[in-house]
Amino acid sequence: MAVKNLTAKDVMRDAPVIPVIVLNEVAHAVPLARALVAGGIRMLEVTLRTPVAMQCIEAIAKEVPDAVAGAGTVRNTKDAQAAAKAGARFIVSPGYSSPLGRACKELGVPLLPGVATGSEIMAAQDDGYMEMKFFPALQAGGVPMLKSWHGPFFDATFCPTGGITAANARDFLALPNVACVGGTWIVPADAIEKGDWGRITRLAKEARELACPK
Numbered sequence: 276m277a278v279k280n281l282t283a284k285d286v287m288r289d290a291p292v293i294p295v296i297v298l299n300e301v302a303h304a305v306p307l308a309r310a311l312v313a314g315g316i317r318m319l320e321v322t323l324r325t326p327v328a329m330q331c332i333e334a335i336a337k338e339v340p341d342a343v344a345g346a347g348t349v350r351n352t353k354d355a356q357a358a359a360k361a362g363a364r365f366i367v368s369p370g371y372s373s374p375l376g377r378a379c380k381e382l383g384v385p386l387l388p389g390v391a392t393g394s395e396i397m398a399a400q401d402d403g404y405m406e407m408k409f410f411p412a413l414q415a416g417g418v419p420m421l422k423s424w425h426g427p428f429f430d431a432t433f434c435p436t437g438g439i440t441a442a443n444a445r446d447f448l449a450l451p452n453v454a455c456v457g458g459t460w461i462v463p464a465d466a467i468e469k470g471d472w473g474r475i476t477r478l479a480k481e482a483r484e485l486a487c488p489k
């Protein structure tokens with residue numbers, strides 16, 4: 276997907292759901308990305324949780340032009356640099372550190388920093404980050420927490436991730452400070468292992484239907 280100067284807003288506003296992808300085999304990366312794109316989901320967070328994750332990002336970046344490969348579970352500068360080199364066009368982190376924030380700016384790659392407390396939001400905002408991942412969303416306070424944050428952090432926008440499913444996604448998406456949600460439910464491990472790409476396309480299409488006009 277040819278978007279010049281991709282921003283965190285572009286990443287968050289492309290679809291109601293960012294899939295949080297865990298890949299154990301490089302061979303699964305391209306068909307999975309194609310299945311998601313066929314269902315209308317283009318922003319793909321490939322988590323750095325498996326030894327093949329970087330290769331998967333590289334394969335999607337090269338072979339699926341309609342997708343935007345991003346890297347998730349990025350915890351330090353070194354991983355951010357490697358992910359960008361592999362072709363990641365956005366980065367998602369489970370927490371926030373200023374060195375990571377600076378590295379992503381230097382790389383010119385949008386970052387969705389993970390936050391779970393007011394202090395973390397303040398640290399990310401100090402460094403210029405206004406779009407964030409709220410992680411782990413359900414465990415850290417869910418919808419009531421986001422409602423409380425909307426007062427002091429009226430200029431922050433969140434992608435809640437962690438514990439989100441088709442059943443509760445709408446509750447989050449209805450909030451004024453939520454642009455999208457993240458989750459693994461649209462990329463189930465068993466569907467990936469079996470190569471059931473049709474199921475993943477169906478789940479992606481259902482996820483697109485969750486859109487809440489604001």
Ligand code: 3PG
Pocket residue numbers: 295410436437438439457458459460
């Ligand atoms: C993440 O890594 O961002 C979350 O663990 C995804 O959580 P979920 O499996 O509850 O969607």
